Amino acid sequence: MTRPGVETGGRGSGDDASRRGRWLVVGPPFLWLGLFFLLPFLIVARMSLSERATARPPYRPAFAWEDGPAGWWDKLGQLSLDNFVSLLDEPLYLDALFTSLRIAATATLILILIGYPIAYAMARAPGRLRPILVTLAILPFWTSFLIRVYAWIGILKPEGLLNAALAAIGVIDEPLQILDTEIAVQIGLVYSYLPFMVLPIYASLEKLDGTLLEAAQDLGCPPWKAFWLVTVPLSMPGVLAGAFLVFIPALGEFVVPDLLGGSETLMIGRTLWSEFFSNRDWPLASAVAIVLLVVILGPMLLWRAVPQRDAEAGR
Amino acid sequence: MMGDAGAGNAAGRGTGRTATQAVGSVRRSFAPWTDPGAKPLIRYEKVTRRFGDVRAVDGVDLDIYEREFFCLLGPSGCGKTTLMRMLAGFETPTEGRILLGGVDLAGLPPYRRPVNMMFQSYALFPHMSVEANVAFGLKQDGVARSEIQDRVAAVLKLVQLEGYGRRRPDQLSGGQRQRVALARALVKRPKVLLLDEPLGALDKKLREETQFELMDLQVELGMTFLVVTHDQDEAMTMADRIAMMDRGRIAQCGTPAEIYETPATRGVASFVGDVTMFEGVVEGRAGSIVSVAGEGAAPSVLVDEAVSGRAGAVAVGARVAVAVRPEKITLAQDPPPPGTPNVIEGEVWDIGYLGDWTVYRIRLADGAIVRVSRANASRFVERPITWEDRVWIHFAPAAGVLLAE
Numbered sequence: 059m060t061r062p063g064v065e066t067g068g069r070g071s072g073d074d075a076s077r078r079g080r081w082l083v084v085g086p087p088f089l090w091l092g093l094f095f096l097l098p099f100l101i102v103a104r105m106s107l108s109e110r111a112t113a114r115p116p117y118r119p120a121f122a123w124e125d126g127p128a129g130w131w132d133k134l135g136q137l138s139l140d141n142f143v144s145l146l147d148e149p150l151y152l153d154a155l156f157t158s159l160r161i162a163a164t165a166t167l168i169l170i171l172i173g174y175p176i177a178y179a180m181a182r183a184p185g186r187l188r189p190i191l192v193t194l195a196i197l198p199f200w201t202s203f204l205i206r207v208y209a210w211i212g213i214l215k216p217e218g219l220l221n222a223a224l225a226a227i228g229v230i231d232e233p234l235q236i237l238d239t240e241i242a243v244q245i246g247l248v249y250s251y252l253p254f255m256v257l258p259i260y261a262s263l264e265k266l267d268g269t270l271l272e273a274a275q276d277l278g279c280p281p282w283k284a285f286w287l288v289t290v291p292l293s294m295p296g297v298l299a300g301a302f303l304v305f306i307p308a309l310g311e312f313v314v315p316d317l318l319g320g321s322e323t324l325m326i327g328r329t330l331w332s333e334f335f336s337n338r339d340w341p342l343a344s345a346v347a348i349v350l351l352v353v354i355l356g357p358m359l360l361w362r363a364v365p366q367r368d369a370e371a372g373r
Numbered sequence: 374m375m376g377d378a379g380a381g382n383a384a385g386r387g388t389g390r391t392a393t394q395a396v397g398s399v400r401r402s403f404a405p406w407t408d409p410g411a412k413p414l415i416r417y418e419k420v421t422r423r424f425g426d427v428r429a430v431d432g433v434d435l436d437i438y439e440r441e442f443f444c445l446l447g448p449s450g451c452g453k454t455t456l457m458r459m460l461a462g463f464e465t466p467t468e469g470r471i472l473l474g475g476v477d478l479a480g481l482p483p484y485r486r487p488v489n490m491m492f493q494s495y496a497l498f499p500h501m502s503v504e505a506n507v508a509f510g511l512k513q514d515g516v517a518r519s520e521i522q523d524r525v526a527a528v529l530k531l532v533q534l535e536g537y538g539r540r541r542p543d544q545l546s547g548g549q550r551q552r553v554a555l556a557r558a559l560v561k562r563p564k565v566l567l568l569d570e571p572l573g574a575l576d577k578k579l580r581e582e583t584q585f586e587l588m589d590l591q592v593e594l595g596m597t598f599l600v601v602t603h604d605q606d607e608a609m610t611m612a613d614r615i616a617m618m619d620r621g622r623i624a625q626c627g628t629p630a631e632i633y634e635t636p637a638t639r640g641v642a643s644f645v646g647d648v649t650m651f652e653g654v655v656e657g658r659a660g661s662i663v664s665v666a667g668e669g670a671a672p673s674v675l676v677d678e679a680v681s682g683r684a685g686a687v688a689v690g691a692r693v694a695v696a697v698r699p700e701k702i703t704l705a706q707d708p709p710p711p712g713t714p715n716v717i718e719g720e721v722w723d724i725g726y727l728g729d730w731t732v733y734r735i736r737l738a739d740g741a742i743v744r745v746s747r748a749n750a751s752r753f754v755e756r757p758i759t760w761e762d763r764v765w766i767h768f769a770p771a772a773g774v775l776l777a778e
Contacts, residue, residue: 272463273496275483277510277561287509291500 099351106344107137117340141345151329151346155353158326161240161315162308165247166301172248173255173300174293180256181263192260195253207246207317214242214318238320246314251307255300262296263289306354326350403613404628405438412475414439414597415460415565420469422455429455431621432469437565442591442598444608447618448644453601456618457567460599461490473564484513489563493570495554497542503529503553504538510561528560531590548579555587559594568600572607584610605645609633617641633698635681639776642696647732649702649743651695651773655687662770663687665695670739672717676773687777694776699746701772704733705765706756716767719743721760733758735766 107120120137121130145151180191198206213219216233224230236242266289274284312327319325326346333343405411413436422430430452437443445453458464460471462483471478478486489510497506504525511521529535532552542550551574558566571587572580588611591598602608608615609629616626617640625637636642639650651674653665661679676695678686687693703709709716722742723734728749735743745766758764 267494267496269492269494269496270498272483273490273492273498273557274509275463276461276488276490277557278484278513279509280482280484283513288498 102344102347105341106141106348107139108341108344109138109140110339110341115340116338141341142349144342145345145349150324151326151349154324154326154329155349157324158309158311159353161243161247161323161325162305162311165244165251165308166305168244168248169251169255169304170297170301173252174259174297176252177256177259177263177296178289180260181266188264192257195256195260198253203250204313207250207313210242210246210249210318211237214245237318238322240319240323242318242320243315243323243325246318247308247311250314251304254303258299258303259293259296262293262299266292302358306358309354310350403440405441406436406614411438413437414441414474415599416472417456418470418472420456420459420466420471422452422459422464423467428621430459430466433621433623435616435623435626437597437599439597440595442588442611442613443600444612444615445599445601445618446605446608446615446645447603449603451618452621453603453618454569457490457569457599457601460486460565461488461567462486487563488565488567489558489561490567490569491554491558491571493573495542495550495574497550497553497557499542501541502538503534503540503542503545506542506553507557507560510557514561524560528556531559532556547574547576548583551575551583555590559590559596563596565597565599568598570602571600572604573602580607581610587611609645617644619644635774636696636776637681637683639694639696642774642776647699647744647746648696649699650776651697653693653695655689655691655693657689663775665693665775667739670737671741672715672737672739674715674773675770676775677770678775680771681774683775687775691777695773696776697743697768697773699732699744700730700748702743702745702766702768704735704745704747704758705767706758706762708765709767713767714770715773716765717743718763718765721758721762721764724758724760733764735764 104120105117108117110116111118121133125133180188180195183191214237216235216237218237220236221230221233225233270288271284274288275281279287310327311325312331315323315325315328330343330346330350333339333346415437417433417435420430420433421428433456445456447453455464459466462478462481473487498509501509507525507528508521511524525538529538532555534549534552534556537545537549542553545553551571555571572583575583584607600611612629614626614628615632617624617632619640625632625641632641632645636645642648642650651665651667651672653667653671653673656664656666656673658664661677662675663678664673664675666673674695717737719735719737721733722736725732730746731749733745733747735745737743743766
C-alpha cells in the first residue's frame, strides 16, 4: 500500500521542467481514468436523471449538446429525481440491495475464515515451495470465470456430482436442493473470489518478520498467543485489502447469482441487468447503478483512510 | 586497531617486560572464574549443534558466572549466535546440555526460560507503542496493571526514554529503538540478559557511548550479560571475559588482556587486533627464551615463552609462529646498539596516519611486511620517518607470543 503523504512530502516546489516531467508521468493515467471512468459515469448519471421513452436509445436525455450552456442551466432547475424516488417506492430494489449486502458480507466473512489459514500455510511453507503455491492459487484464472461458475451447476444440481456422492456414501436418501438457492450463490462467490482473499493476506504474512514471534516467545508468550497478539494484528492490512477486493465485486455480482441463484435470489446486480435488458428502462437501471456506486464508495473511502492513518502515525 | 578506549582494561601500551603482571590491569577485583569453588550461573556441557552435516557449534564447554559481562566474539558463521540462541531456547543442542543455575534447560520452551534476549534487529512490535512493547513481557506473566505501569516507567527512565512511551517504533531514531529493545528485555529482570549484536546497527560515535552505558547499566543492575558480537573493540571494551569462537569451537576464553596479550592460536591473534607473524622453526631454548629460525631470508627471532604461561609446549624442530603486536615493536632510524635482541633491518613501505597513532608498514629483506605503530605523543618530530627510509625494528623477547602451528 502506498503512503501518499510520506512520499510526496518535502518537495513542494519543483522547477518547471520537473513539473512538466511529473505531468508526463501522471497525465496518461489521468487521461485513461477520465476517458473510461469519469466520462461513462457522467453518461450514466445523465441517464439516471432522464425520462424513459419509447425511442432509440430508450430515453429522453435530460441534457443535450444542442441546448447550449443557457439551456443546461434552464434544465438544471427542472431536473427530476423521479427514478431515484421510484427506487424507494418499490420495495423490490431496497430488498435486492439489502440481500446483496447480506450475501456479500457473509461471503467476505467466510472467505476470511477459509482464506486466512490457506494464506498462513502458504506463507509458512518452505521458501522454494511458495512460488508454486502462489501459482496454484491463481491457476483457476486460466479458465474462463463463466465456465467455472457454469461447472458448479453440474456439481450442485439435484442429480449432480455432490448429491450423487452424498447418496453413494449414504448420508442422504433424497437429493438436496442446493442449486437455485442462496447457499449455491454463497458457494459460487466463495469459490470465485478465494484467490482475491488469499493473495493479499499471503503478501502481508509473507513479509512478517519471524523474529517478532521469537521476541514474543522470549518475553513469555506461548506460540498460540503470539499468533493472536502479533501475527493477526500485523496481517490486518492484508485481511482488510482482501475483504474490500472481495466485498465490492461480490456486492454487484451478476454472473454467480444469475447462474446459481435461480429466480428467488434477488441481488442488485441482477436487478440492474433486468432493468436494462428485460424492461429496457435505462434511466431506472442507471439510477440503480448510481445507488450501487454510492453504497460501494462508502467502504472504498474507509479503505483509503486506513493507510493514511498508518502514515500519519508514522510521522 | 583498538581506539583509545579509556577504560582501565584497554590493553597495555607498556613495554614487554612488565607484560606478565601490569598490562591490562583488571577493571575491578571481580574474577569468579579464578575461584575453583565458585558455581557458574550458566554451564554449557559438551554442547554440539549440527545443521545437516555442518557443526555450527562443536563440543563447547563454557562456564559463565553471575554478574559477569561475557562476550562471545568471532567472525560471522563461527557459531556464536547459535550458542546464544540455544540458551534462549530457539535452537536445541544436538548433543550436550545447558544448565542455568544448576538446572538443565532441555525441553523448556523459550517462553518459560528465565532469560531475555535483545535481538539484533531489535524485533520491536511495530503495531504497539513503546510502552506496550516494554509492558508486553510483564503482561504475559500476569503482573498487576499498576505494577506494570510503575516498572515500565522505571525502566524507560533507566534507558533515558521518559516521555517517549506513546510513540510507535517507527517514530524513533535507531538509537532510541535500541534503547526500547534493551528496556523491553530488562524489564522482566531476567537471570541472564542476552544481547545479539546490541550495537551493530548504531553509528560509530553512538556505539562507543552506548558501550559505556551498557557497562554502567550492567554494574548498576547486577545482572549477568551475555553479548554476541563480531566487533573486537566492542568486546574488549565491555567484557569481563571474552570467548573467542572459530568454526564452532571456542578458540580461547579469557579476559580481554589475556586474549590480546597472549592469544592462544593464530586465529585469535589475527582476529583480535593487528599482529605480525614471524614464521620459523624452533631451533633451541635457553631457559624460557626460545629461538626461532626463519627460513631463507626470513629473520630469526627470540621469544620468551613464559609470557603466555604455556612454557615447554613446543618441541625443538616444530614449525611455529611468533606473533608480535605493532605497538610492542620499536622503530629506529639508526642501528640499535649491539646486543639488542630481535633487530631486523627493513624499508618503510607504507605510512598510515591515524591521528593518535601512526602505523608503519616495514618491508623486510624477504619481502615480509611488519606492522609497527607509534603514538603521536609530540607535535614536532626532528627527523620524521618517510617512505623508503632504511629503518631498524626491534622488540623484546617478551613482546612476542609463541604460537604452535
